[in-house]
Amino acid sequence: MNNILITGASSGIGAELARSLSARGDSLFLTARSQEKLDALGLSAPSLAIDLTAPGASAKVVESATAALGQVDVTVHCAGIGLIKPAADTTDAEFTQVMNTNTRAAFLLARDACKAMAAAKKGLFITIPGILGKAPMRNAAAYVASKYAVTGLVKCLAQEYQRSGLRFCLFHFGGVDTPFWDNIQMAVQRDKMIPAATAAALILQAIDAPPHLVLSEVVMQPDSHQLV
Numbered sequence: 001m002n003n004i005l006i007t008g009a010s011s012g013i014g015a016e017l018a019r020s021l022s023a024r025g026d027s028l029f030l031t032a033r034s035q036e037k038l039d040a041l042g043l044s045a046p047s048l049a050i051d052l053t054a055p056g057a058s059a060k061v062v063e064s065a066t067a068a069l070g071q072v073d074v075t076v077h078c079a080g081i082g083l084i085k086p087a088a089d090t091t092d093a094e095f096t097q098v099m100n101t102n103t104r105a106a107f108l109l110a111r112d113a114c115k116a117m118a119a120a121k122k123g124l125f126i127t128i129p130g131i132l133g134k135a136p137m138r139n140a141a142a143y144v145a146s147k148y149a150v151t152g153l154v155k156c157l158a159q160e161y162q163r164s165g166l167r168f169c170l171f172h173f174g175g176v177d178t179p180f181w182d183n184i185q186m187a188v189q190r191d192k193m194i195p196a197a198t199a200a201a202l203i204l205q206a207i208d209a210p211p212h213l214v215l216s217e218v219v220m221q222p223d224s225h226q227l228v
């Protein structure tokens with residue numbers, strides 16, 4: 001069993017993954033902004049409510065997780081926000097917020113988690129750029145930019161940490177049926193999306209891959225809505 005840090009654990013894919021991993025006995029450290037939502041999961045895992053865009057937040061998360069678990073074997077970075085609107089209507093503030101949350105916070109968290117895992121000479125860093133981290137979609141320029149950046153930075157880290165015992169895995173999901181879509185103004189068929197439990201089950205396979213193998217990039221999309 002592993003010691004696993006999950007960001008974005010209060011909702012959607014992160015919450016579903018936390019439930020599955022907890023049920024099979026992995027030791028978890030959970031984080032998101034809302035302590036209320038983390039508590040509502042009903043899991044006994046230690047947790048920290050923090051905004052990952054705040055100065056020093058990523059270091060505090062990694063330090064707290066390491067203190068609680070002894071050592072972090074796997075980091076699953078799920079925290080992120082959506083923004084689907086035409087470029088012409090996207091404000092400077094919205095662009096900044098999506099880059100700050102999806103890209104800057106991902107970089108800082110990856111930087112600090114990888115430093116900590118590298119000290120133990122083993123670790124797995126998983127994150128979810130989604131299919132919009134490798135394929136364009138109209139009305140999503142800011143979000144796509146924030147997620148392509150995540151794909152790029154994680155691939156660079158994979159090179160920097162080659163043969164160090166660290167492994168990296170990117171999940172390129174198409175639409176996953178989670179609260180992510182609750183506030184997005186776009187006609188979507190949520191019943192055709194990937195169920196959050198299916199997405200979590202796939203992440204579990206990456207965690208369970210033999211330590212000398214890596215599931216480096218995984219694409220799963222609804223058959224009815226595939227982007228290339």
Ligand SMILES: NC(=O)c1ccc[n+]([C@@H]2O[C@H](COP(=O)([O-])OP(=O)(O)OC[C@H]3O[C@@H](n4cnc5c(N)ncnc54)[C@H](OP(=O)(O)O)[C@@H]3O)[C@@H](O)[C@H]2O)c1
Pocket residue numbers: 007008009010011012013014031032033034035037050051052053078079080081082101128129130131172173174175176177178179180181
């Ligand atoms: N759903 C999809 O269709 C889909 C597809 C591909 C990729 N993805 C990506 O998958 C990841 C998880 O998405 P999801 O569908 O599970 O979304 P979700 O249900 O909205 O969950 C997002 C999580 O991120 C946390 N979060 C947001 N901003 C944060 C911040 N500033 N600091 C710390 N935590 C923050 C939220 O918790 P709090 O609100 O408590 O902070 C929540 O736990 C995201 O990165 C998303 O871009 C989603």
